Amino acid sequence: MMDALLDGGLALSLPFLAWLVLHTEALSQAVVLFVAMGLMSALAWARLEAPDIALVEAAVGTGLTGALLMHTLSWTEETAPEAHTRATRWVWDILAASALTGVLGWAVLALPADSLGLGPEVTARLADSGVEHPVTAVLLNFRGYDTLLEIAVLLVAALGARAVNPRTERPSLETEDDPLTGELFRMMTPAVLLLAGYLVWVGAHGPGGAFQAGAILAGGGVVAILTTRLGTPRMSSRRVRWALLMGPLLFVAVAVAPLFRGGRLLEFPPHLAGTLIFVVELALTVTITLVLLMFFPGVRPPKVEREGTP
Amino acid sequence: MTLLNVISALFLLAGAGFCLAGTVGVLRFPDVYCRLHALTKVDNLGLGLVVVGLALEAGSWATALKLFLVWFFVLISSAFTCQLIARAALRRGVGAWGGSRES
Numbered sequence: 125m126m127d128a129l130l131d132g133g134l135a136l137s138l139p140f141l142a143w144l145v146l147h148t149e150a151l152s153q154a155v156v157l158f159v160a161m162g163l164m165s166a167l168a169w170a171r172l173e174a175p176d177i178a179l180v181e182a183a184v185g186t187g188l189t190g191a192l193l194m195h196t197l198s199w200t201e202e203t204a205p206e207a208h209t210r211a212t213r214w215v216w217d218i219l220a221a222s223a224l225t226g227v228l229g230w231a232v233l234a235l236p237a238d239s240l241g242l243g244p245e246v247t248a249r250l251a252d253s254g255v256e257h258p259v260t261a262v263l264l265n266f267r268g269y270d271t272l273l274e275i276a277v278l279l280v281a282a283l284g285a286r287a288v289n290p291r292t293e294r295p296s297l298e299t300e301d302d303p304l305t306g307e308l309f310r311m312m313t314p315a316v317l318l319l320a321g322y323l324v325w326v327g328a329h330g331p332g333g334a335f336q337a338g339a340i341l342a343g344g345g346v347v348a349i350l351t352t353r354l355g356t357p358r359m360s361s362r363r364v365r366w367a368l369l370m371g372p373l374l375f376v377a378v379a380v381a382p383l384f385r386g387g388r389l390l391e392f393p394p395h396l397a398g399t400l401i402f403v404v405e406l407a408l409t410v411t412i413t414l415v416l417l418m419f420f421p422g423v424r425p426p427k428v429e430r431e432g433t434p
Numbered sequence: 435m436t437l438l439n440v441i442s443a444l445f446l447l448a449g450a451g452f453c454l455a456g457t458v459g460v461l462r463f464p465d466v467y468c469r470l471h472a473l474t475k476v477d478n479l480g481l482g483l484v485v486v487g488l489a490l491e492a493g494s495w496a497t498a499l500k501l502f503l504v505w506f507f508v509l510i511s512s513a514f515t516c517q518l519i520a521r522a523a524l525r526r527g528v529g530a531w532g533g534s535r536e537s
Contacts, residue, residue, distance in 0.1 A: 308514045315507070 162186030175331035183339035254397025255328040282418040305351035316344035338412025371411030445487030452480030465531040
């Protein structure tokens with residue numbers, strides 16, 4: 125009974141919050157509501173027994189994205205939106221949304237009724253994967269290829285973020301000597317490091333792994349950028365480049381190594397699989413942390429004079 | 435319904451009551467400093483009571499300790515963020531409420 129109430133409340137609050145995010149007048153309110161919606165969806169994932177996704181949603185979807193949005197908000201001059209420009213295209217919006225909902229609904233209904241998916245197969249072969257958690261087994265062993273490509277995509281994304289906003293290459297000098305925030309950072313650092321290390325290690329047995337740990341570390345890094353004189357990691361520095369490449373390079377090395385012994389790409393020898401996966405996850409954590417940090421610009425960009433504005 | 439259940443439920447209800455009072459304060463208080471006061475102090479106490487109530491039901495010392503750790507970190511972060519928000523408001527020249535209730 126209580127569960128049904130909780131789930132019902134969650135299910136109703138998500139679309140309601142989404143509607144509020146789109147319909148608030150003020151940008152700052154929309155950002156706060158977006159963060160609230162992210163927290164609710166993390167709770168929903170937790171209730172759906174998908175703790176991995178809940179962790180990522182809370183850390184990346186809510187924490188980091190919220191920080192990015194807040195940061196962007198401080199660069200904008202908020203003006204009240206013009207109501208009449210918004211109210212003209214809603215017919216097409218409704219049509220498009222209905223079409224999308226229809227297609228998605230049809231896709232769900234077209235699924236075979238009692239298909240178990242690939243779950244049983246993963247469970248049956250779990251012993252060969254070197255880890256005890258099905259999600260980690262799929263991500264880094266059975267479908268390691270996908271994760272390898274994902275890391276490459278993340279690298280490209282970091283390059284893109286730097287290309288769009290190259291002015292953040294200077295270390296930021298906006299922070300002043302502030303005992304309070306520095307103290308907060310000093311108190312937080314050990315806890316953040318411990319939690320990230322635990323998440324990497326626990327990935328072999330339960331929900332956790334490189335992405336979650338990287339997101340937590342990146343969150344700590346954002347606090348560091350905002351409160352200390354570190355500045356954002358600079359692409360021009362050799363150390364940052366090596367750290368960025370550490371995950372992909374190690375992963376490629378581990379993937380290619382079996383080819384020299386007559387094996388196939390990404391074929392881990394079973395007795396080494398657990399160790400290899402752990403080492404790759406550690407390296408990936410470093411890369412993911414830096415990539416996510418690269419998205420966070422440290423310095424206000426210069427004011428851009430738009431045409432038509434005095 | 436043992437005695438432990440009853441005590442735990444009382445703690446949980448008290449915590450929920452304090453959280454509710456804090457939220458009402460945030461919505462009703464006149465200026466940013468009063469709202470921060472309600473949000474941080476009252477909510478921290480409410481969360482603490484909820485944590486005590488949950489720890490009584492946790493069944494193991496390890497779980498109870500983790501719950502108290504959660505509370506500890508929330509206390510730290512809320513103290514810092516409260517101070518930061520208040521300082522930002524002061525620097526922007528947001529005045530404190532003078533005490534005259536506008537009708």
